[in-house]
Amino acid sequence: MTSIPQMPKSWRLETKPHKFCPGCGHGLVLKALGEAIDELGIQDKVIFGCDIGCSLLAWDFFNVDTVQTHHGRTTPVVTGVKRANPDTICIAYMGDGGGYAIGSQHLVNAAARNERITAILVNNCNYAMTGGQMAPTTLPGMKTETSPYGRDIKEAGYPTQGPEMVAAITRDGSYVARGTIANLKQLKGYFKKALENQMAGNGFSFVEALASCPTNWRTNAKDTWNFVEKEMPKYFKVGEIKNPAEKEGE
Amino acid sequence: MADKPIQGEKRVFMTGNEVVAWAALAAQADIMYGYPITPQNEIMHYWTRMAPKFGKRFLQTEDELSAGFTTLGGVLAGRRAFTATAGPGNTLMQEPMSMAEMMRIPSVVVIQQRGGPSTATVIYSQQEVTMTAYGGNGEGFRIVYSTGTHQELFDYTIKAFNTAWKYRFPTFVLGDGYQAKMRESLTIYDPQDKGMEMVKTEAFIGKEPVNGIKEPNHIRNTYNTEEELFDVLAKYMEDYLKIAPEIVEYQEFDCDDADLVVVSHGVVSRAAKGAVQELRSEGYKVGYFRPITLRPFPAEQLRAVADKTKTLLLVESAYGQMAKLVKDAIFGSTVAIENLFKPGVGITSEEVVDKVKGLL
Numbered sequence A: 001m002t003s004i005p006q007m008p009k010s011w012r013l014e015t016k017p018h019k020f021c022p023g024c025g026h027g028l029v030l031k032a033l034g035e036a037i038d039e040l041g042i043q044d045k046v047i048f049g050c051d052i053g054c055s056l057l058a059w060d061f062f063n064v065d066t067v068q069t070h071h072g073r074t075t076p077v078v079t080g081v082k083r084a085n086p087d088t089i090c091i092a093y094m095g096d097g098g099g100y101a102i103g104s105q106h107l108v109n110a111a112a113r114n115e116r117i118t119a120i121l122v123n124n125c126n127y128a129m130t131g132g133q134m135a136p137t138t139l140p141g142m143k144t145e146t147s148p149y150g151r152d153i154k155e156a157g158y159p160t161q162g163p164e165m166v167a168a169i170t171r172d173g174s175y176v177a178r179g180t181i182a183n184l185k186q187l188k189g190y191f192k193k194a195l196e197n198q199m200a201g202n203g204f205s206f207v208e209a210l211a212s213c214p215t216n217w218r219t220n221a222k223d224t225w226n227f228v229e230k231e232m233p234k235y236f237k238v239g240e241i242k243n244p245a246e247k248e249g250e
Numbered sequence B: 001m002a003d004k005p006i007q008g009e010k011r012v013f014m015t016g017n018e019v020v021a022w023a024a025l026a027a028q029a030d031i032m033y034g035y036p037i038t039p040q041n042e043i044m045h046y047w048t049r050m051a052p053k054f055g056k057r058f059l060q061t062e063d064e065l066s067a068g069f070t071t072l073g074g075v076l077a078g079r080r081a082f083t084a085t086a087g088p089g090n091t092l093m094q095e096p097m098s099m100a101e102m103m104r105i106p107s108v109v110v111i112q113q114r115g116g117p118s119t120a121t122v123i124y125s126q127q128e129v130t131m132t133a134y135g136g137n138g139e140g141f142r143i144v145y146s147t148g149t150h151q152e153l154f155d156y157t158i159k160a161f162n163t164a165w166k167y168r169f170p171t172f173v174l175g176d177g178y179q180a181k182m183r184e185s186l187t188i189y190d191p192q193d194k195g196m197e198m199v200k201t202e203a204f205i206g207k208e209p210v211n212g213i214k215e216p217n218h219i220r221n222t223y224n225t226e227e228e229l230f231d232v233l234a235k236y237m238e239d240y241l242k243i244a245p246e247i248v249e250y251q252e253f254d255c256d257d258a259d260l261v262v263v264s265h266g267v268v269s270r271a272a273k274g275a276v277q278e279l280r281s282e283g284y285k286v287g288y289f290r291p292i293t294l295r296p297f298p299a300e301q302l303r304a305v306a307d308k309t310k311t312l313l314l315v316e317s318a319y320g321q322m323a324k325l326v327k328d329a330i331f332g333s334t335v336a337i338e339n340l341f342k343p344g345v346g347i348t349s350e351e352v353v354d355k356v357k358g359l360l
Helices: A026-040 A054-058 A074-084 A096-102 A104-112 A162-169 A184-199 A221-235 A244-249 B016-026 B041-054 B064-076 B087-103 B129-134 B150-167 B177-181 B226-247 B268-281 B299-308 B321-329 B349-359
Strands: A046-050 A065-068 A089-095 A118-123 A175-180 A205-210 A239-242 B009-015 B031-034 B057-060 B081-085 B108-113 B143-146 B171-176 B183-189 B250-253 B260-263 B286-291 B293-295 B311-316 B336-341
Touching: A026 A054, A026 A118, A026 A184, A046 A054, A046 A074, A054 A089, A065 A074, A074 A089, A074 A104, A074 B031, A074 B057, A074 B064, A089 A096, A089 A184, A096 A104, A096 A118, A096 A162, A104 A118, A104 A162, A104 B064, A118 A184, A162 A175, A162 A205, A162 A239, A175 A184, A175 A221, A184 A205, A184 A244, A205 A221, B009 B016, B016 B041, B016 B108, B016 B150, B016 B171, B016 B177, B016 B183, B031 B041, B031 B064, B041 B057, B064 B081, B064 B087, B081 B087, B087 B108, B087 B129, B108 B150, B108 B177, B129 B143, B129 B171, B129 B293, B129 B321, B143 B150, B150 B171, B150 B183, B150 B226, B171 B177, B250 B299, B260 B268, B260 B299, B260 B349, B268 B286, B268 B311, B268 B349, B286 B299, B299 B321, B311 B321, B311 B349, B321 B336, B336 B349
Parallel strands: A046 A065, A046 A089, A089 A118, A118 A205, A175 A205, B031 B057, B031 B081, B081 B108, B108 B171, B143 B171, B260 B286, B260 B311, B311 B336
Antiparallel strands: A175 A239, B009 B183, B143 B293, B250 B286
16 A cells, blocks of 8 residues: 655645755645645635745645745735735745845835735745845854855844744734744644634734755754754744734633 | 716816826726825825725835835736836836736836936936836836827826736836826816727636636746746747737828928927927928837837938937937938937927027
C-alpha cells in the first residue's frame, strides 16, 4: 500500500511539487493556510494576492483566484478588490521586505483604515529571492550579503516588530498574531481566526509567520530548525496580540 | 437611491474637475480611488459629494502608488474604477500603470498636468506627455486622449471607460490645470439617452461560481524566461497595432494649400486654432493640425500633411515632448520644423500669430 501525503483541497495539484527551495518555510505556511481555507469552506470566495520576492512563487499555488502584484503593492491591490467587491475574502501574502520596507506605508495605512482584509507576512529575516540581503527583520548581529559583518544596530537599527506595530496602530476589530512554522497547528488556528475576523467584517487582520530560509542562512537542517524554533522567537514573540473575538467573550 | 445622475442633456457652466466627476458618474463608474494633489483635487471633492447618492464608492489612499494599485484591484474585481492625479503623483502612478500594461487591466486615469520637473508649479503645463504616453518600464501600451475643452473633458472621460474595457489597455485622459480650474459652458448628458452603450465590465477575479463550479483564475506579471515574455509582448504589440487605426483621433483644417501648418495638442490647440483662423483672414496660407490621441499617434494623417506643406510649427507648453511624437511619426519627411516651446507656461493666439508672421 502506498500512502500519499495529504495535501489541502485548496492546493492546486498540477503545480506540485512547489517551486520553493528545499527546507523553505513558505511551503509549510501555505499548507497551514490551505488547511485553514479548507476548514472554513471559503475556497470559492478567496482572492489570494501575492507579492514579489519568494512569495511570488505562490502565484499558481492554490485553486483560488490569484493575482500576483508588484513588490510591496499586494496590500493596496487586494484592498482595491475588497472595496470594490466586499463579498470576496481577500488575502495579501508577502515577505518581510514587501511588508515592512517597500510596502510599509501600505501596511500601516491599511491597518489604520481597518481594511477588511487579511495580510499574511512571512518573516525569514532576509531578502531571499534577491540573494540574501539584510531585511527589516534581520536579527542583530546576523550576517547577510549586505551586512557581511553582522547587522550593526547602530547603523541599521533594530529589527522591525511588525505585529506589535500593527497592534499599536489598530483599534477595535483588528486581529493580530505572530505564528511560526515550528507550530503549524497554532499557525493554522491564527490563519482561521484572521480569516473569520475578515468574514465577520470586524476589521484588519494580520498574521506574521516565522519561517526558515536554509538557502540564504547557509544552514543545515539541524541549524535551520534550531534558528526557527529557538533563535527567532527570542526577538519575535510568538502568540496572539489582538483578538476581537476574545474581547466579546469577556 | 437617486435615479440617473443626468436625465437627457443639460447645459451647464462648471470647472473641468467638476466636469470629470459628472462624466464618471454618467459613465456609470463604480468607484474612485484617489490621493490629494493639485490641480485635480476637485474631481475627488465633487465625486465624494455626488457618488454616494448613486451607490458609488470612494477610497482615499495613502499615496498615488496605493491609489493606482487599489484602482487596479477594483478593475480586477470587475468594476468601472478610476483615479485622477497630476505631476509628482503621475510619476508615482507609473508603477501601477506598468502593471496595468503588463496585465492588460482596463484602468482609467485622469491626469491634470502641472508644472515640472519635481514639485514645480501647481497650475499648468504640457510636460506630462512623455510620462503619460510612455511612462514606466514598458512599451507604452496605453491609450492617451489629450483634451482641449470642457466638452471634450466630458466626452472623453466617458469614452475612456469604453476604450479601456473594449481594448483592455490602460487609458488616460490628459488634461491640465487650466482645464481643471477654469469654468466654461458645455452640455452634459446621459450616454444611453444618446444611444451610446457603456462597454460591459467583467471580473478577472472574484467571479461567482457557474453551476456550482468555480474555475479559478491565476494572473501574473512575472515571467520565467525571456522567450515567454517576448511571446506575450509580441502579441500585445500585434493587438495594439491592429486596433490603433480604430482609436486614433485628430483634427485638421486648411492644410491642403498651407505653406505652414501649426501642430499643437490639448488646451494649446485652442490658441493655435484662433491664430490659424486669424492668419487665414489676413491671407496667410496656414493650416491647423491637432492630435487628440497622443498614443496611438495619428502618424499617417500627420505624414500626409507634412508631405503637402513646407513647414510644421510645433507649439506646446513643454520643451518638445509632443515634438518627439511628431518627429517619430513623420520620420523621413523633408518638411522644415519650427518650434514655439514654453514649458509650464500658457500660450496665446497672439504669440502663435507673431511666430508665424516671423517665419513666413
